[in-house]
Amino acid sequence: MIWARPAPPSSDKRWKMVEAAMRRHGYRRDALIEALHSAQEAFGYLEEDGLRFVAQSLRLPLSLVYGVATFYHFFTLKPPGRHTCVVCTGTACHINGAPALLGMLEREFNLRPGQTAPDGSLSLVTARCVGSCSLAPVAVVDRDLMGKLTPEQLHRRLQGCRRHDAG
Amino acid sequence: MTPDELQRAAAAERDAQRKFEHHLHVCTAAGCLSAGSGHLKQALEQEIAERGMHGVCRVKGVGCMGLCSAGPLVSAEPEGWLYGQASPEDVPDIARSLIEGRPVRRLLVPSDLPFFRRQLKVVLENSGRVDPERIEDYIAAGGYAALTKALSEMTPEEVIREVTASGLRGRGGAGYPTGLKWSTVAKAPGAEKFVVCNADEGDPGAFMDRAVLESDPHRVLEGMILAAYAVGARYGYIYVRAEYPLAVQRLRTAIRQAERAGLLGDRICGTRFGFAVEVRLGAGAFVCGEETALMASIEGRRGAPRPRPPYPAQQGLWGHSTLINNVETLANVPPIIERGGAWLAGIGTPRSTGTKVFALAGKIINTGLIEVPMGIRLREIIYDIGGGVPEGRRVKAVQTGGPSGGCIPEEHLDAPVDYESLAELGSMMGSGGLIVMDEGTCMVEVARFFLEFSAGESCGKCVPCRVGTTHLYELLNRVVRGEADAGTLSALEELADVVRQTSLCGLGQSAPSPVLSTLRYFRPEYEAHVREGRCLAGSCGSGDKR
């Protein structure tokens, strides 16, 4: 039976990172999650072409790959917003004000966790715990961890992101 | 590396360190890093260089020093000063304090605080002292001596015997006897075996394993290599949450360093024993902390558990016998081998030996990472070590075991912290998350919070957990919102029983624990919500924000 390794979906250089991850694991079937991590890292999300490419490279059924990609909440199949806000909803953050942060985000930005603003400016996700419980409540905005956060501070920071985009 | 070579390397590093009169240790674990300790360290290095002090003062990044609420933390040795909440603006004063021999008063954290005095560091003994990114530092502190000792003087059976004698029990929460698990894998048939380190610390509010991995990764590696030697495994995986990028990075660095030093790979320390380790990332699934789900994830599949028996020791990764241990469990192994199992058995209680690392958080003054001997009373942890509740409020309950655990009310704070006592009280040891709650916390809302979590993390394979946790969450929602009726509480209790008894894995089986435990101790709060629509804690008037 002749099986040929598929070509990447496009000439975009980022596919090389995905190929490198699969090669590092010898194209073994169990490299799936590592491959998906590299694709998400490279492109910000998992697109259909990427899933197909990984499935064919690792000789896996399409439905299995889709099933794995959607099981793990770290992976997203939708493009992220220009800015990402991760609100920690761990226990310590929960009793120290995380619900107020989420409430503000719903009122002022019309966003619930898992949603991206229609203009693509901001994605809101929750994390079950980022491990900085002493700084509760915590949110991570574009990889910056903000601790002992008040809704006003978060509001200001996100408005700042929007202004930065516009200006 | 032979034991002699190791000793020489350790001595060489210690000599190199002694050349400096002063050492400034900056915590670079995630908590302090996110409070700016990276900038602080850079500023210190710059100041020291500008003052021409770099020949006498060494600035070193270290791991977690425990008192996270006072971060960023800097310690000065040999002076023994601990500075808290230090920022780049304080750097000139810190440098000057070394020259003048007088500490900066406004930054000083008393080192004889009960927070420090009452702790017993075993797992965290290097945390805050060694540079997690230098194997030489670990070796200078005595690292890998246990491994070279075992490989040159002990048989695998003798290693297992010491671990068994220590009484060590799984620190991931279940408390299964570690020596027994090791000997089961060692005896299992099959030439190919695996060792897996479970670093998928998923309990919200728990960051013990994360701190150990970021602060002393070599210690965990050494424990794994010893385990592999003992059970006859040649390959291992460390399964780490994707949400811990710093831990992943430090582990990968540590693995490379260990390989270069001949402590990993073929022919470790010149013997015929070979062991290789790989880091595998989780991807946001709490259920993957369950052993069979973890293995499914390593095999590249959905993290759905399967029924046990068969256990991983009998049928694990790709059908081979597999040893799975938690980070903290493995970190206990090197000192057991060095000092003997009886040494650890002498700490703690007869059935819960050794120490336990806890992540103290919630309504408490001193939040952070602590390590205490088993058997210590909860009251001592909360008041002596934790410093009590802010604003002089009272403790209402202590939550242990995360979403699988329960709430222990104030009247039981004299209970000893050991596996059996906590289970009897309707909670469990869990992985080490300890959340303190005061009178402003609504216990019904706490139960709802945990059920929302469990329902969201359910893998969906078995009916009782998939549908049952959602219904439990919905029922609790009604209670919190004052929309419940007389039948709601009995439906809640019955369903909790069914989910507990019939779920396929530990997630579903323990998901009802928060409900059952808060019903047991705080039933009046439930009844006030149901009968009067009133929250006794006065906090959940506005209902669900999500």
Added chain:
Amino acid sequence: MTTGIKTLRIDGRDLSARAEQTILEVARENGIFIPSLCYLEGLTPVGACRLCLVEVKGAKRLLPACVTVVEEGMEVTTRSERLDRYRRTILELLFTERNHICSVCVSNGHCELQGLAERLNLLHVRFPYRYPRLPVDASHPRFVADHNRCILCTRCVRVCEEIEGAHTWDLAGRGIEARVITDLNQPWGASESCTGCGKCVHVCPTGALSEKGRSVAEMAKRRQFLPYLTLMRDKTP
């Protein structure tokens, strides 16, 4: 060298079993009823529906009969007040999870979920119905997938993977959001991997998968093919 035969006791009856048999297999051989939904002879058992849980003397927890291999001297109880109560509750959970309306269903009268509810005397559902909005996929030329009737037993996934080999179906999402999908969550009719063999339709215990052209109560499934295929593939001379 042992003969590989074990003896055990189920509901007070002494029975013999081959070494690798499960409690469920031995029970079925001897006409002892243990309810199940995800189990199907010929497919790898998964122990997911939890209906087959039985009490085993000496075991701390209830054990799923479909995956538990018998041990010598095992004492099993398959019926008790508690077990019956648990089984009815599990059925209640299933009925409230999605939209199971027998009166308009192609499998009315031929449905394993319905049949079990009758047999276990389920008279009343105590939990609120969720009424999720779920799709009906009629894109395939010969078959229909009505997700309102799916109980996530994964028989379709297993038969397509283990017997047909196409692995068209799998589970996506998790928890209460879990759902069965084809390929990259495409309409069944657009699937690249589906061979149209129809095995999944016939192993499906409810009306979730059915043949086009069937009206209410007309979808009787033909299950004989599975044990037949298993038998034909057995190459022992």
